Amino acid sequence: QVQLVESGGGLVQAGDSLRLSCTASGRTFSIARLGWFRQAPGTEREFVSAVRWKGGAAYYADSVRGRLTISTDNAENTVYLQLNSLRPEDTAVYYCAADHYSGWGLASSIGYDYWGQGTQVTVSS
Numbered sequence: 001q002v003q004l005v006e007s008g009g010g011l012v013q014a015g016d017s018l019r020l021s022c023t024a025s026g027r028t029f030s031i032a033r034l035g036w037f038r039q040a041p042g043t044e045r046e047f048v049s050a051v052r053w054k055g056g057a058a059y060y061a062d063s064v065r066g067r068l069t070i071s072t073d074n075a076e077n078t079v080y081l082q083l084n085s086l087r088p089e090d091t092a093v094y095y096c097a098a099d100h101y102s103g104w105g106l107a108s109s110i111g112y113d114y115w116g117q118g119t120q121v122t123v124s125s
Contacts (some may be wrong), residue, residue: 009119022096038092047109
């Protein structure tokens with residue numbers, strides 16, 4: 001089992017930045033991928049970014065590419081999502097997720113086994 005806890009959300013103004021954190025505990029040695037999803041009220045969950053737990057290339061959805069950066073700190077068992085140039089449409093609950101299976105591509109939104117509780121990001125105009 002893997003437990004994930006997100007933090008770092010908040011209320012910001014358009015153009016501001018935030019850094020979200022997701023700290024993993026439990027069987028972290030078995031994690032293959034970490035991903036970030038978001039869900040705004042009344043919408044479906046959107047897959048925004050993913051990275052291999054041991055580092056390397058990252059994936060970004062077209063809607064966020066160029067404004068978000070995902071990174072990992074294996075020593076701290078933490079994955080970060082740096083959000084820059086925030087827009088009101090970025091308002092959502094942001095969730096991190098992890099999986100054990102190394103066969104899924106980074107661009108795939110399926111196959112995630114564990115989820116955090118989410119952290120709210122609200123961007124005012």
